[in-house]
Amino acid sequence: MSLLIGDTAPDFEAETTEGRIRFHQWAGKDWVIFFSHPADFTPVCTTELGYTAKLKGEFEKRGAKALVISVDTLEHHQTWSADIEETQGTAINFPMIADTNRKVATLYNMIHPNADPKVTVRAVYVIDPDKKIRASIIYPPSAGRNFDEVLRLLDSLQLTDGYKVATPVNWVDGDDVIILPALQDPAEIAQLFPKGYKTLKSYLRVTPQPNKP
Structure with a gap:
């Protein structure tokens, strides 16, 4: 399934580090930065998630919140969170989806078999309060993302809406x-x-x- 700008972000239910969620209900009237990481206990992802946690206040000022997914288990997420806090200086403060059956990752086209069939690529979806996909960014598993750019993109979307x-x-x-x-x-x-x-x-x-x- 290929999701395009302007499409409605698919709804789903999933287990997270903050309990089971139904995505559309959890999103509410907020903007959502929904992104995937290839695997737990990996160095690039550790830095990305730690930095995203530091941006929580910036997201809140913009009426936005983060949601992350990988195909690892809930137990791995919880154990890895301690490593992130230790090495990055910030505890994880957003839900981490455990998508071991790859159902949600497949729904959002986060599995790219020609890159790596076992892990998710570094996808970012910016989803507005109407549940519309307003932007998407895809990186290979090897390249860390610039989350300052994600904030800049969110600022642009909100400004040009008004x-x-x-x-x-x-x-x-x-x-x-x-x-x-x-x-x-x-x-x-x-x-x-x-x-x-x-x-x-x-x-x-x-x-x-x-x-x-």
């Missing part, structure tokens, strides 16, 4: 943004962007980020 703008290359929260080319009415533009804007080309108009003072 305003008729797009975010340019390497944008971070607070930088100038681009007015959507479809917006052409001068009166509407003046109303939406009272700080003004700079026209570089007819299709490229730059304005200060509208939700900042």
Whole structure:
């Protein structure tokens, strides 16, 4: 099954380190960063999960929360959590799904047989409060992810949901943004962007980020 941007994220039930969950119910009205890791007791995953735990406050400020999955057992997750806290300085503070039968990983296309049929790739799905997939990132098992980029992506999605703008290359929260080319009415533009804007080309108009003072 191939999941595309705009698709509804499939619902499922699963055992986690915080008890059994039904995904849609657990997600509630929050954004969800749902990501997979290849295996427990591996060095790259240890660093990733520790860093994600440190971002809990940043996720909460954005109305978001993390959920992680691998094909290892619940017992392994619980034992490994102590290693993560010891080496990364932060205890795991989000549910870890034990997907030993690969049911959820297969549902979310996290098993890539030509890469490694035994483990999940490093997939990230950003899912909005309407349970729609808004973004996906796929890394091979060998490459650790940049979770600062996941936060940046979440900031962009939330900003562009609220305003008729797009975010340019390497944008971070607070930088100038681009007015959507479809917006052409001068009166509407003046109303939406009272700080003004700079026209570089007819299709490229730059304005200060509208939700900042």
